[in-house]
Amino acid sequence: MERRCRVSGTLNLLIGLAMGLNLLALASSRLPTLIGAVAVQGVVLGVMPLLMEHQFDWIVALVALGTMAVKGFVIPGLLRRAMRTASVDREVEPSIGFVASLLLGSGGTIAAVALSRALPLLPEHAGSLLVPGSIASVLTGFVLLIGRSKAISQVCGYLVLENGIYLFGLLLIHATPLLVEAGILLDVTVGIFVTGIIVDRIQRAFDSLDTRKLNVLRE
Amino acid sequence: MMSFLEIVLRVAGWLVLAPLLPGIINKVKAWVAGRRGPPVLQLYYDLGRLWQKGVVLSTLASPGFIAGPAVTWVAIFGAAMLLPLGPAGAALSFRGDVLLLIYLLALARFCTTWAALETGSAFEGMGAAREVSYAVLSEAALITAVLTLSVHTGSVTLATMLEPAAGAGAALLGAGLFCVLLAENCRVPFDDPNTHLELTMIHEAMILDHSGPPLAAILHGAAMKLLFFALLLIEAVVPVGTLSPFAAAATLAASVLAVTVAVGLVESLLARLAFRRVPLLLTTAFLLCLFALLVAWKGGAA
Numbered sequence: 001m002e003r004r005c006r007v008s009g010t011l012n013l014l015i016g017l018a019m020g021l022n023l024l025a026l027a028s029s030r031l032p033t034l035i036g037a038v039a040v041q042g043v044v045l046g047v048m049p050l051l052m053e054h055q056f057d058w059i060v061a062l063v064a065l066g067t068m069a070v071k072g073f074v075i076p077g078l079l080r081r082a083m084r085t086a087s088v089d090r091e092v093e094p095s096i097g098f099v100a101s102l103l104l105g106s107g108g109t110i111a112a113v114a115l116s117r118a119l120p121l122l123p124e125h126a127g128s129l130l131v132p133g134s135i136a137s138v139l140t141g142f143v144l145l146i147g148r149s150k151a152i153s154q155v156c157g158y159l160v161l162e163n164g165i166y167l168f169g170l171l172l173i174h175a176t177p178l179l180v181e182a183g184i185l186l187d188v189t190v191g192i193f194v195t196g197i198i199v200d201r202i203q204r205a206f207d208s209l210d211t212r213k214l215n216v217l218r219e
Numbered sequence: 220m221m222s223f224l225e226i227v228l229r230v231a232g233w234l235v236l237a238p239l240l241p242g243i244i245n246k247v248k249a250w251v252a253g254r255r256g257p258p259v260l261q262l263y264y265d266l267g268r269l270w271q272k273g274v275v276l277s278t279l280a281s282p283g284f285i286a287g288p289a290v291t292w293v294a295i296f297g298a299a300m301l302l303p304l305g306p307a308g309a310a311l312s313f314r315g316d317v318l319l320l321i322y323l324l325a326l327a328r329f330c331t332t333w334a335a336l337e338t339g340s341a342f343e344g345m346g347a348a349r350e351v352s353y354a355v356l357s358e359a360a361l362i363t364a365v366l367t368l369s370v371h372t373g374s375v376t377l378a379t380m381l382e383p384a385a386g387a388g389a390a391l392l393g394a395g396l397f398c399v400l401l402a403e404n405c406r407v408p409f410d411d412p413n414t415h416l417e418l419t420m421i422h423e424a425m426i427l428d429h430s431g432p433p434l435a436a437i438l439h440g441a442a443m444k445l446l447f448f449a450l451l452l453i454e455a456v457v458p459v460g461t462l463s464p465f466a467a468a469a470t471l472a473a474s475v476l477a478v479t480v481a482v483g484l485v486e487s488l489l490a491r492l493a494f495r496r497v498p499l500l501l502t503t504a505f506l507l508c509l510f511a512l513l514v515a516w517k518g519g520a521a
């Protein structure tokens with residue numbers, strides 16, 4: 001029981017770190033910082049299944065390693081590569097200002113903590129930050145998707161959103177097959193591949209990655 | 220009740236030790252840059268020199284030009300007397316003294332800006348406007364930090380609030396208060412104390428037309444404010460109040476030195492932020508304190 005308490009304490013600390021990284025992602029004004037924040041968040045989330053399992057399990061360990069590798073290194077690597085080859089400007093261009101999005105994100109985080117107290121959770125999940133962390137990440141992802149105009153920062157928003165869904169999935173780690181998670185991970189990677197190619201194309205066609213310019217496209 | 224000797228010692232400590240801090244910061248900056256730098260006691264020499272000089276008065280200035288720095292100095296000194304020093308307690312302590320502390324700091328700022336506006340120069344008005352607009356944000360962070368301590372201990376008396384420190388949210392609170400310290404004392408990411416470019420000055424712009432003893436009061440007050448915020452930061456993070464008197468004194472001295480060196484390092488390694496980015500950093504400080512408040516609140520409930 002004591003070990004369990006300690007483990008859930010570490011878990012909450014990690015989720016708190018992930019929430020802090022959400023806010024860092026909202027506040028960062030340079031693309032490399034944003035990508036770095038998302039990468040570290042991916043690694044932090046990847047460690048969690050190892051902490052939640054009571055016995056060492058090969059499949060869980062493999063998935064955790066896979067998550068860490070893909071979210072922490074492969075996807076950020078692809079994004080950095082896309083940024084380099086498309087020679088994008090490093091500035092993030094916000095359509096919702098940094099202070100406003102930071103306030104929105106932290107308001108969302110606080111609301112998530114308050115909301116999760118009202119939700120009828122299982123007693124073993126009541127003290128954990130998994131649900132608030134997940135809702136907060138989803139909200140942060142939305143803010144990033146809506147409030148940033150560059151394609152790469154929108155991809156980062158999508159990744160944060162996916163991290164939120166992943167956190168929620170950890171609640172059901174004993175019930176859902178890990179294949180589902182692996183499937184999501186694969187989808188995300190393919191999505192990043194496609195986006196990387198599209199980013200390059202947008203950059204060539206418009207000389208800019210501003211997705212607002214896509215609004216004026218006509219047949 | 221405290222003995223007369225103890226109060227004299229405390230007053231002398233605040234008055235004499237405060238100007239040491241800017242000297243240490245400048246020494247650290249010089250050391251990082253590979254220069255020899257001004258002596259650590261430079262501010263004492265400056266204060267002595269300024270005290271002997273006369274005052275140049277603008278024909279526009281009302282008595283507020285002299286009264287402003289004086290009231291500022293007294294207000295900061297009063298705030299310093301309210302701050303408990305570990306197990307030694309405060310010179311003056313009563314229920315709700317934390318509110319008086321916040322208002323004294325606000326009064327000090329009001330009087331500095333008032334004296335700046337008295338000169339009738341547009342330049343100083345600009346510095347005052349900048350100072351006040353940043354103060355809105357840093358004050359919010361400071362009040363949230365105080366609220367965190369208050370919620371954590373369920374008390375509004377500084378001596379009880381600062382005794383057990385912030386507990387679980389201490390790291391968040393410490394980071395937030397360090398940002399507040401830098402902003403309130405016009406240190407580097409917010410303002411550059413060495414700059415003489417009119418476009419980038421905040422605090423220095425406000426005191427340009429002051430001279431002689433009023434300027435000495437302003438400089439000494441600023442040094443006391445720096446010491447005050449360093450002590451507040453330390454006592455909010457480290458449970459100094461629970462230590463034995465000697466250990467507490469040693470901890471306080473070592474931590475003040477550490478904070479001062481940290482300020483010097485920040486100043487050497489970071490560039491001043493662009494004006495439009497400053498609100499973001501201050502909002503971050505506010506949010507750090509806000510999350511510390513949440514931790515204190517939730518930790519209290521569970």
